[in-house]
Amino acid sequence: MRWFTPKKSILRNIHLSLLGYTAITVVVMWLFQIVFLNNYYQYMQKNTASRTGREIAAHIDDEDLATYVRNLCYKTNMSAIIIGEGGMQLTASDMLGMGGFFSGKKSMSTEDLTDAIAPVLSGEQTETISIVQNQTSEDMIIYVRAAQNEAGERFIILLNARLKPVSSTRDILKSQMWIITVVLIVLSLLISQFLSHQLVKPIKSITDKAKRLADGDYTADYDGDGIQELDELAESLNFSANGLSRVEELRRELVANVSHDLKTPLTMIRAYAEMIRDLTGDNKEKRDAQLEVIIDETNRLSDLVNDLIRVSRDEMLDREMTPETLDIRTMIEDVISRFAETCTDYEITCDCCDNNEVVADRTAIAQVLYNLISNAINYTGEDKKVMVTTRPCPNGLRVEVRDTGHGIPEDQIPLIWERYYRSRNTHRRPVAGSGLGLSIVRAALEKQNIPFGVESTVGEGSTFWFECPLSHE
Ligand code: ADP
Numbered sequence: 001m002r003w004f005t006p007k008k009s010i011l012r013n014i015h016l017s018l019l020g021y022t023a024i025t026v027v028v029m030w031l032f033q034i035v036f037l038n039n040y041y042q043y044m045q046k047n048t049a050s051r052t053g054r055e056i057a058a059h060i061d062d063e064d065l066a067t068y069v070r071n072l073c074y075k076t077n078m079s080a081i082i083i084g085e086g087g088m089q090l091t092a093s094d095m096l097g098m099g100g101f102f103s104g105k106k107s108m109s110t111e112d113l114t115d116a117i118a119p120v121l122s123g124e125q126t127e128t129i130s131i132v133q134n135q136t137s138e139d140m141i142i143y144v145r146a147a148q149n150e151a152g153e154r155f156i157i158l159l160n161a162r163l164k165p166v167s168s169t170r171d172i173l174k175s176q177m178w179i180i181t182v183v184l185i186v187l188s189l190l191i192s193q194f195l196s197h198q199l200v201k202p203i204k205s206i207t208d209k210a211k212r213l214a215d216g217d218y219t220a221d222y223d224g225d226g227i228q229e230l231d232e233l234a235e236s237l238n239f240s241a242n243g244l245s246r247v248e249e250l251r252r253e254l255v256a257n258v259s260h261d262l263k264t265p266l267t268m269i270r271a272y273a274e275m276i277r278d279l280t281g282d283n284k285e286k287r288d289a290q291l292e293v294i295i296d297e298t299n300r301l302s303d304l305v306n307d308l309i310r311v312s313r314d315e316m317l318d319r320e321m322t323p324e325t326l327d328i329r330t331m332i333e334d335v336i337s338r339f340a341e342t343c344t345d346y347e348i349t350c351d352c353c354d355n356n357e358v359v360a361d362r363t364a365i366a367q368v369l370y371n372l373i374s375n376a377i378n379y380t381g382e383d384k385k386v387m388v389t390t391r392p393c394p395n396g397l398r399v400e401v402r403d404t405g406h407g408i409p410e411d412q413i414p415l416i417w418e419r420y421y422r423s424r425n426t427h428r429r430p431v432a433g434s435g436l437g438l439s440i441v442r443a444a445l446e447k448q449n450i451p452f453g454v455e456s457t458v459g460e461g462s463t464f465w466f467e468c469p470l471s472h473e
Pocket of ligand 1: 371375380403406407408416417436437439462
């Protein structure tokens with residue numbers, strides 16, 4: 001059986017925490033102010049009596065002991081009597097107005113006094129402190145202490161303090177405590193409401209905007225309202241939204257580019273096929289030339305589709321690379337000869353050094369050469385020149401594919417390796433582009449740890465390069 005567990009809400013949690021805190025505060029206050037009030041009061045009074053007794057004992061030799069005792073008793077609201085060994089009274093101060101410890105109608109019983117004094121007189125204890133009732137049933141503290149002056153004479157210090165009944169104070173405190181309790185609860189509710197509002201408002205706004213993000217609206221600007229953790233969340237969402245909007249933009253461009261690039265060869269194939277059917281079917285020479293165009297265009301189409309399939313499957317990243325010794329010069333010549341058939345008016349040259357035996361994955365390198373050379377043809381200048389060269393370098397063999405085109409602005413260089421990226425400048429045919437070529441080059445070379453890059457000068461052209469390890473190393 002599954003129990004229903006309510007979802008935790010920030011609002012509820014803050015309410016509960018603050019109410020809990022208030023409850024604990026109120027209970028502690030009730031305990032101290034009401035329940036233990038009497039005990040606490042007695043404890044404080046006993047402490048005062050003990051301190052006073054010690055102070056008198058320390059001043060027993062003072063010339064003006066009587067004034068000292070009177071002042072102290074006045075401050076602490078106590079009565080005191082100091083008696084010498086022979087029963088001689090040294091001084092006394094009756095601040096409580098009881099008319100003495102041993103006589104008068106408010107005095108304590110002789111038994112109580114004897115019980116308090118006996119352990120000190122016998123030397124068993126240096127001080128005793130007890131609570132007794134006097135003859136009018138008032139609670140009194142009796143404090144007894146032994147003292148000795150410089151001459152070695154012994155004295156007994158007797159202190160007497162009245163314990164006032166705390167019940168009336170407790171009643172006043174109780175009524176105050178009710179008010180305090182209500183005020184604290186209301187305050188805790190108001191504060192938790194305020195706090196949760198401060199927190200929940202930005203969270204709700206972020207959630208609403210995140211929903212818009214899920215619906216494809218990448219324009220939302222997330223804000224954590226200055227709360228550190230929410231600001232960090234908002235920043236991450238802004239980052240994701242930017243990334244998503246960029247991918248979306250590139251995807252849209254890709255669809256537009258690919259549809260355009262698919263459409264052009266299709267139109268040509270259709271036009272030439274119709275021409276053969278309607279006009280040149282019997283003219284072998286013309287028909288063959290036109291069939292050649294159709295074949296070229298279908299090749300272009302299949303190249304483009306292959307690119308798409310490869311990238312969509314992340315083929316280069318998924319493939320296991322198998323390095324082998326290969327002659328890069330032969331591979332370059334192969335690729336050039338494939339282009340030479342379709343790009344008859346282009347001057348594609350190959351200038352290779354002596355040793356071109358490298359160790360790399362054959363399929364990946366063939367793809368890299370094909371993509372770089374096809375880009376060079378695509379973007380080269382009016383002179384239609386493309387140069388492929390190889391030369392030794394510290395890493396092994398450096399392969400360069402150079403063109404004389406517009407070049408690539410510096411700020412775009414990091415972007416061209418991204419999937420789907422195509423520069424805004426429409427490029428010339430005859431090579432169809434999808435914005436995928438360089439992302440495949442990057443994947444193929446990165447996977448083999450082969451260094452690669454581009455050097456480009458706007459208006460002069462670009463040189464794409466990579467450096468393979470030589471086979472004899
Ligand atoms: P495509 O060529 O299909 O657009 P690529 O991934 O091969 O896609 O290239 C991405 C972008 O890099 C191109 O759109 C272009 O702007 C730039 N680029 C690639 N090669 C060259 C080059 N040889 N000269 C100038 N720009 C280039």
